[in-house]
Amino acid sequence: xxxxxxxxxxxxxxxxxxxxxxxxxxxxxxxxxxxxxxxxxxxxxxxxxxxxxxxxxxxxxxxxxxxxxxxxxxxxxxxxxxxxxxxxxxxxxxxxxxxxxxxxxxxxxxxxxxxxxxxxxxxxxxxxxxxxxxxxxxxxxxxxxxxxxxxxxxxxxxxxxxxxxxxxxxxxxxxxxxxxxxxxxxxxxxxxxxxxxxxxxxxxxxxxxxxxxxxxxxxxxxxxxxxxxxxxxxxxxxxxxxxxxxxxxxxxxxxxxxxxxxxxxxxxxxxxxxxxxxxxxxxxxxxxxxxxxxxxxxxxxxxxxxxxxxxxxxxxxxxxxxxxxxxxxxxxxxxxxxxxxxxxxxxxxxxxxxxxxxxxxxxxxxxxxxxxxxxxxxxxxxxxxxxxxxxxxxxxxxxxxxxxxxxxxxxxxxxxxxxxxxxxxxxxxxxxxxxxxxxxxxxxxxxxxxxxxxxxxxxxxxxxxxxxxxxxxxxxxxxxxxxxxxxxxxxxxxxxxxxxxxxxxxxxxxxxxxxxxxxxxxxxxxxxxxxxxxxxxxxxxxxxxxxxxxxxxxxxxxxxxxxxxxxxxxxxxxxxxxxxxxxxxxxxxxxxxxxxx
Amino acid sequence: xxxxxxxxxxxxxxxxxxxxxxxxxxxxxxxxxxxxxxxxxxxxxxxxxxxxxxxxxxxxxxxxxxxxxxxxxxxxxxxxxxxxxxxxxxxxxxxxxxxxxxxxxxxxxxxxxxxxxxxxxxxxxxxxxxxxxxxxxxxxxxxxxxxxxxxxxxxxxxxxxxxxxxxxxxxxxxxxxxxxxxxxxxxxxxxxxxxxxxxxxxxxxxxxxxxxxxxxxxxxxxxxxxxxxxxxxxxxxxxxxxxxxxxxxxxxxxxxxxxxxxxxxxxxxxxxxxxxxxxxxxxxxxxxxxxxxxxxxxxxxxxxxxxxxxxxxxxxxxxxxxxxxxxxxxxxxxxxxxxxxxxxxxxxxxxxxxxxxxxxxxxxxxxxxxxxxxxxxxxxxxxxxxxx
Numbered sequence: 001x002x003x004x005x006x007x008x009x010x011x012x013x014x015x016x017x018x019x020x021x022x023x024x025x026x027x028x029x030x031x032x033x034x035x036x037x038x039x040x041x042x043x044x045x046x047x048x049x050x051x052x053x054x055x056x057x058x059x060x061x062x063x064x065x066x067x068x069x070x071x072x073x074x075x076x077x078x079x080x081x082x083x084x085x086x087x088x089x090x091x092x093x094x095x096x097x098x099x100x101x102x103x104x105x106x107x108x109x110x111x112x113x114x115x116x117x118x119x120x121x122x123x124x125x126x127x128x129x130x131x132x133x134x135x136x137x138x139x140x141x142x143x144x145x146x147x148x149x150x151x152x153x154x155x156x157x158x159x160x161x162x163x164x165x166x167x168x169x170x171x172x173x174x175x176x177x178x179x180x181x182x183x184x185x186x187x188x189x190x191x192x193x194x195x196x197x198x199x200x201x202x203x204x205x206x207x208x209x210x211x212x213x214x215x216x217x218x219x220x221x222x223x224x225x226x227x228x229x230x231x232x233x234x235x236x237x238x239x240x241x242x243x244x245x246x247x248x249x250x251x252x253x254x255x256x257x258x259x260x261x262x263x264x265x266x267x268x269x270x271x272x273x274x275x276x277x278x279x280x281x282x283x284x285x286x287x288x289x290x291x292x293x294x295x296x297x298x299x300x301x302x303x304x305x306x307x308x309x310x311x312x313x314x315x316x317x318x319x320x321x322x323x324x325x326x327x328x329x330x331x332x333x334x335x336x337x338x339x340x341x342x343x344x345x346x347x348x349x350x351x352x353x354x355x356x357x358x359x360x361x362x363x364x365x366x367x368x369x370x371x372x373x374x375x376x377x378x379x380x381x382x383x384x385x386x387x388x389x390x391x392x393x394x395x396x397x398x399x400x401x402x403x404x405x406x407x408x409x410x411x412x413x414x415x416x417x418x419x420x421x422x423x424x425x426x427x428x429x430x431x432x433x434x435x436x437x438x439x440x441x442x443x444x445x446x447x448x449x450x451x452x453x454x455x456x457x458x459x460x461x462x463x464x465x466x467x468x469x470x471x472x473x474x475x476x477x478x479x480x481x482x483x484x485x486x487x488x489x490x491x492x493x494x495x496x497x498x499x500x501x502x503x504x505x506x507x508x509x510x511x512x513x514x515x516x517x518x519x520x521x522x523x524x525x526x527x528x529x530x531x532x533x534x535x536x537x538x539x540x541x542x543x544x545x546x547x548x549x550x551x552x553x554x555x556x557x558x559x560x561x562x563x564x565x566x567x568x569x570x571x572x573x574x575x576x577x578x579x580x581x582x583x584x585x586x587x588x589x590x591x592x593x594x595x596x597x
Numbered sequence: 598x599x600x601x602x603x604x605x606x607x608x609x610x611x612x613x614x615x616x617x618x619x620x621x622x623x624x625x626x627x628x629x630x631x632x633x634x635x636x637x638x639x640x641x642x643x644x645x646x647x648x649x650x651x652x653x654x655x656x657x658x659x660x661x662x663x664x665x666x667x668x669x670x671x672x673x674x675x676x677x678x679x680x681x682x683x684x685x686x687x688x689x690x691x692x693x694x695x696x697x698x699x700x701x702x703x704x705x706x707x708x709x710x711x712x713x714x715x716x717x718x719x720x721x722x723x724x725x726x727x728x729x730x731x732x733x734x735x736x737x738x739x740x741x742x743x744x745x746x747x748x749x750x751x752x753x754x755x756x757x758x759x760x761x762x763x764x765x766x767x768x769x770x771x772x773x774x775x776x777x778x779x780x781x782x783x784x785x786x787x788x789x790x791x792x793x794x795x796x797x798x799x800x801x802x803x804x805x806x807x808x809x810x811x812x813x814x815x816x817x818x819x820x821x822x823x824x825x826x827x828x829x830x831x832x833x834x835x836x837x838x839x840x841x842x843x844x845x846x847x848x849x850x851x852x853x854x855x856x857x858x859x860x861x862x863x864x865x866x867x868x869x870x871x872x873x874x875x876x877x878x879x880x881x882x883x884x885x886x887x888x889x890x891x892x893x894x895x896x897x898x899x900x901x902x903x904x905x906x907x908x909x910x911x912x913x914x915x916x917x918x919x920x921x922x923x924x925x926x927x928x929x930x931x932x933x934x935x936x937x938x939x940x941x942x943x944x945x946x947x948x949x950x951x952x953x954x955x956x957x958x959x960x961x962x963x964x965x966x967x968x969x970x971x972x973x974x975x976x977x978x979x980x981x982x983x984x985x
Contacts, residue, residue, distance in 0.1 A: 047774040048918040050959045061966060062958045067774035082958065086921075089955040093924035126948060127928045128935060154917065173769060173918070176752060178927050180917025 008074035023054055023065040023076055032078050035087065035116055037094075037206050038155035039066040041538045042524070044164060049155050050090050051116065055080045062086055088120050096127045098207065099136070099150035105208045110535060112206035113153060141189035143375045144197035144213055144368040152182055152209035158201035165524060166498040168318065170195035182209075185597045191372075194321045194597055196498065198314035198522045199368030199392075199531015212368045212532060215389040216399055222360045222388070223266040230360045231348065232267040233340045233419075234258060236274055237366040237430030237527035238393045240548035244534035244541075245397030246407040251544030253552050256412020261400050262364075263413060269352075272415045273363065274422030276336040276343065277429045277438070279570065280311065281561035283587055284333045284435075285443040286578035288517055289482075297484045304328035306493075306508060306515040309435050311335045313373035314522025314531075316591055318498050323505055324593025329518075332588040336429065337363050337370055338379050340419065341386030342586040347574045348419055360388050364396045366430070366530035369522065378589045392532025421566035424457075424552070424559035431549045432496035432526035433462035433469060436519040440473060440492075442562045447475060447482040457559055463550070465525060465539060467500035468493065470515075491515045497524035599816045600879045601842040603851050606814065606822040608802050609795065609838050610688055617695040620805045621738060629703045633659060636703075636800065639808035640820030645671060645756075645793035646863060646888030647963065651800065654790055657780035659704040661788035668700045668709035668742075669765075669784060669791040673749045673756035675714055676864035677910060678890030681824040682794040683717055684836050689798060690724060694731040694744055696797025699804055700790050701742040709744040710784070712761050715751045753914035757962050758783070758791045760916065771916045772962035795824050795889070815841035819881030829861075829893035830854050842884075846875035848891065856895040859978070864890035865907040866967030869900075871978040900979035904933060907971050915964060922965025925956040929972055933983055943984045946976055 004019040010027050017026045022045075027034050038049035047067030054065045057075035062083065077083060095117060102108050117124070136150040154173075159182060162171040170193050174183040184193045201210045222228050243252035262270045287307065294303040310316055310331040319326060334342070344361040348354075363370065367390075373379065374387035391399070400407055415421070425441050428434030437459040444452040452459060452473070461471040473490045493515045495504040501520045507513040523530045525542035528549060558564060575582045624632060637652030658666060670693060674682040686693060697709040711728075713720070728744050735742050747765050749755045755764045759773035762784045783789025792800070799821060803811050815821045819841035828834050831852045839848075849857045859871050862878075862885045870878050870885060878884050894903060908930035917923040932949045935941040953969035960966045976983060 045774065046918075048920070048961060050920050050961065053959045060958070061960075064774065064961070069776065085951070086955040086959040089925075089952055090920050090959060093920050093928065093952075096928065097924050127952070128931045128941075130924070130927055130931070153920075154923065156918070173771075176754070176917050177911075177913045177915040177923065178917075179913075180915075180923060 006070045006072050008070050008072070008076065010076045011078055017070055019069075021070050023063065023068050023070055023074075024052060026070050027065065027076070027078055034065045034078050035119070036066055037112055037116065037153065038157060040157050040204055042165060042204065043157060043160040046156055046160065049094070049153070051087060053083060053086050053090070054078045055083050088122055091116050091120050091122045092124070092126050094153045095122065095124050097130045098153055099131045100124065105151070106211045106214065107208035111208060139189050140213060142191040142195065142197065142213065142372070144371040145190055145195070145199060145202060146211050146213050147190055148209050148211070149181055151207050153207055154180060154182065155206060156182070157204045157206065158182060158210055161200045161204045164499060166196070166198060166200055166522070167502045168194055168196055168198070168498055171201060196314040196317040196321075196522060197369035197372040198498065200523060202368060202531050203533065203535050203537050212392050212394070213371060214395050215371075215391060216395050216402075219362055219389050219391060219399070222362070227358065228360050229268045229352070229354050229358055230266075230362060231269045231271055231344050232262055232362045232364060233271050233273045233276075233337065233344075234262070234364045235337065235366055235430070235527060236277060236427045236549070237530060237533065237545070238364050238396070240430065240528060240545050240552065241366055241393045241533045242397060245394055246400060248408065250541045251548045253548045254407075255552065256414070257407060257410040259415055260410045260413035261405050261407060264405055265399055265403055267362070269416045271340070271419045272422050273336045273340055274426035274429070275419045275564070275566060276339040277426035278423050278561035278564040278567045279339055279587070280333055280336050281425060281438050281442050282567065282571075282578045283583060284309070284331050285439050285446065287331055287333065288439070289443060289447070290579065292516065293484060306518045307331055308518040308520055311429065311435060312520060312522045312527075313367070313369040314498065315501060315520045317369065317372070317594075318501065318522060319505075320591055320594040321596060322502070323509065326505065326509065327591055327593060330591060332590060334379070334587055334589050335373065337365060337390070338373065338386055339587045341374070341379065342382045343419065343570075345382035345384050345386060346586060347570065351418055356382060356384060361386065362389050362391065363387050364391050364393065366393050366527045366533045367523075368392060368531040370532070378591070381586050381589075394532060394534060397534070418566055421564050423561050423564045424554065424556040425561045426564070427552045427556065428549055430527045431463070431546050432521050433464070433494045433519065434526060434549070436462045436471070436492055436494050436517070438561055439517070441560045444473065444475070445560065445562065447478050447485055449479050450477075462492070462494055465542060465546070467497060468495045468504050470494075490517065492517045492519070494519045496521040496526050498522050599842060600844045601816065601840045603843060603847045604840040606838045606840055608822055609685060609798050609824050612689060615692065615805065617691045617801065618734060620695055620801055621698060621740070624699050624702060624804050625738065625740065629659060629705065632699065632703045632804070635803060635808045639803045639811045641796065641799050641803060641811065642819070642882060643793055644795035644799065644823060644888065646676070646886060648882045648886050651792060651796055654780060654792070655700060655703050658788045658790045661781060663788050665785070665787045666704055666706035667784045667787060667789045668697045668704070668706045669761070669789055670697055670709065670711040670794055670797055671756065671758065671761060671791055672711050672713040672717070672794050673761060674794070675753040675756045676866070676888055676890050677907075678826055678828050678861070678864050678892045679888055680826045681836050681889050683720070685794050685798060685824070686713070686717070686720060686724065690727045691731060692798045692801045693794055694728065696792070696800040697744055698735060698740060698742050699800055700792065700797070702740060704788070704790055706790070707741050707743070709742060710747050710765065711744065712747045712749060712755075712765060714749045718748070721746070752916070754916040754964055757964060760962070761791070762789070771918045772964075774961070793888070816881055816883065818883040824889055825887075825891050826889050827852050827891045827893070830857065830895035830898070831893045842879055842881045844876065845870050845878040845880060845885070848880060849875055849893070852891070853893055854895055857893055858896045858898070859894045859900065861892040861894065861903070861971065862890070863887035863970070865910050866964065866970055868970050869974040869978065900975050900982045901933065901937065904971060904975045904983065905930070908933070908968075911964070911968050919961040919965060921956040921960045922968070925952055925960075925965065926968060928952060929968065936984055946980065946983065950976055
């Protein structure tokens with residue numbers, strides 16, 4: 001059904017838009033920017049901050065531009081005296097319940113409230129400061145996220161993110177009137193509720209009320225300690241996001257500059273999580289094939305299928321809370337970050353002739369849940385905490401600024417060895433569908449001896465921002481040892497964003513759909529849209545980052561995990577074989593169920 | 598301006614000769630369109646306070662093509678100084694139910710709900726058995742319409758229609774963005790007629806007596822009569838049905854204690870009319886609209902305290918979702934306290950009035966929009982009492 005067109009005037013300029021368009025979007029079409037705070041293109045309309053109010057001729061009240069659809073003959077002013085006064089009042093009111101400590105605030109310079117206050121030259125002393133009189137809490141119990149109620153402006157973006165986008169509902173609105181606030185269940189600290197640490201609330205918070213717990217000072221301390229050997233690993237999605245926090249436009253691939261920046265920061269060895277992403281493919285691919293064999297040939301009813309990925313710590317915590325009965329379906333593989341950590345203090349230390357206790361392993365992640373993951377008790381198989389500190393992409397950018405490094409003019413440098421080699425298959429771990437694609441590239445070839453039957457290795461059905469994706473791969477003319485798979489159709493599904501994960505897993509749980517292999521990433525778009533990535537984020541930015549990831553993949557000579565020479569060497573020199581004894585000891589783990597709230 | 602003399606009316610509580618079964622039989626013989634035309638013709642406007650023409654509300658909802666539509670009786674009577682809906686539900690519940698059934702027939706809805714404030718729990722047993730009896734009567738008459746009770750939990754904001762829907766849907770009671778209006782997307786996002794308890798009784802009575810009879814009462818903009826809850830400094834506190842369009846001075850003459858200095862019309866969110874304006878104001882949609890709350894203050898009362906109480910109430914009862922209302926109410930409250938204590942100059946009251954004006958136009962719903970009414974009328978008329 002075609003949509004009707006609506007004619008209206010904005011600031012006396014006629015404009016025609018589709019029925020259902022908001023005043024905000026219609027104004028955008030005429031290049032009038034209306035300020036917003038509670039609005040976010042990822043989320044449903046709230047219309048509660050009232051910063052975007054505009055004047056509508058003939059109407060008694062000022063409609064909120066973000067929440068009001070256009071209607072025929074509307075006459076809108078976006079900048080009348082009445083509008084400016086109301087907006088200024090709204091901003092002043094928000095500031096009155098906001099603890100302004102801008103110079104020391106972590107979000108200084110990146111705060112939407114600060115920008116607005118600046119734009120409207122508001123007077124912060126017009127109204128009485130309310131925040132000092134109220135008891136407020138700063139919850140820093142979580143290793144990932146700090147929640148500071150005194151900076152909260154109740155826009156509810158976090159609540160909508162946590163509920164709609166992630167179906168986690170760790171955050172909710174409680175109380176009313178002057179006591180209204182955003183809280184967890186029974187005001188429990190964030191680390192003891194259903195929070196998955198995904199950090200999407202952090203990337204959607206306009207102020208400093210929700211931020212990642214930063215470990216910048218601790219990392220400077222270990223770098224400056226000459227006794228310690230500090231290795232750093234960088235996740236696939238960091239190289240295509242980092243530039244945004246350093247004044248570059250979205251979609252810039254800055255791998256080489258990032259490596260040289262890390263070297264200039266003083267890390268002893270600059271290595272790549274992509275190396276262990278390739279390793280994950282070999283372990284996880286083998287695990288999948290083993291499970292298929294157990295289920296199909298040995299008729300072992302204990303073997304859980306479909307197998308789901310385990311790279312995303314937000315997803316792992318989500319399934320622990322919401323589907324503990326499906327935990328046997330989760331791959332036993334640790335995430336690439338944790339495989340790297342376990343190897344850094346064993347294999348790497350041995351090879352480099354270092355004492356494990358002198359090796360500090362740092363990771364740069366697009367993720368806040370990785371901070372939590374590094375602290376899990378399951379992640380100490382090297383005999384030490386496998387990963388010592390996790391920094392987000394944003395924290396790395398902050399360190400680069402602190403060090404006075406002019407990022408844009410850095411030379412492109414290469415990763416150190418060992419554990420610095422990677423394949424295109426590893427890079428695409430950063431995008432939703434990437435682990436699936438990488439796994440298929442390898443598993444198909446293991447089983448048939450031929451490359452996956454997709455042009456140029458690009459498995460397009462698993463790519464893109466659609467919430468739940470499905471793919472089927474027919475396996476034919478297999479090698480003799482994989483005879484049981486002859487003619488089988490491997491059925492796969494991919495979900496990103498935990499709301500989509502829930503949709504998919506509910507179908508799996510009810511038996512409505514059956515698959516062999518499922519990839520789930522907690523964040524929309526996969527790691528490229530992770531909670532530790534540069535702010536702001538929206539689908540346009542995710543698309544740009546995604547394009548960069550696939551460009552990075554195409555640009556690499558090696559595009560299949562099993563061809564990564566350092567991974568081959570690792571098996572020869574240290575691990576033996578995938579799922580071997582050593583692998584089990586260092587690279588695999590099990591998770592446990594948690595309560596529902 | 599047309600105004601009316603004091604006249605007691607007996608329509609709402611009239612029970613003699615009012616057999617709702619007979620009214621319903623007559624309604625069912627007519628077409629829904631005829632019923633709606635009559636309602637429009639009667640000039641009946643919503644008695645909850647906002648005053649939207651009832652017939653139009655029904656007409657808009659009827660014109661929606663959805664299969665599921667709902668009738669909701671708003672009995673979340675929470676406006677300070679209002680207590681008439683409770684009395685109506687106690688005395689003439691069948692007339693309320695009949696109004697719902699007529700509305701249901703008119704718009705083609707099959708379900709009706711009475712959303713009643715939690716504080717009226719004591720009515721539950723009796724109301725439920727009356728509802729059961731009424732539903733049985735509808736079944737016997739072959740009208741496919743059922744009424745059920747839904748309980749509020751004490752939040753003032755849930756009397757706001759869209760917050761009420763949210764509450765009924767089991768969610769946090771917060772007003773929605775409008776449009777869409779309830780006639781298009783109300784309860785469960787289906788077309789919904791939501792009417793005040795009293796409005797529904799008038800709907801029944803208009804169908805009993807005809808629109809012309811109703812139109813004989815009141816003024817051009819405020820047809821008919823209205824039930825008032827009279828409280829405060831009056832020897833005659835209670836519930837009275839009066840003709841609309843009454844001059845405030847007439848009201849005070851009847852109900853005041855001889856020393857009335859102000860009447861707060863329309864509850865906490867209403868307008869404060871001082872003595873010097875009693876002659877200028879009439880009670881009705883063209884003058885001071887009200888959901889029925891009439892609070893009378895004599896010269897022993899501090900208007901600062903009155904305003905302070907209202908603001909405390911709003912700071913507590915704002916749902917908190919929109920900035921102007923959540924923070925604005927607190928600022929107005931803290932602001933008059935600071936002026937009283939001398940911590941802010943008297944001129945700060947003007948800053949606060951300007952803020953209240955912004956709240957009136959920028960708040961998301963009627964709650965925040967209405968706070969400016971008592972604030973500016975009390976500040977304007979009793980400035981000295983607020984400062985000193």
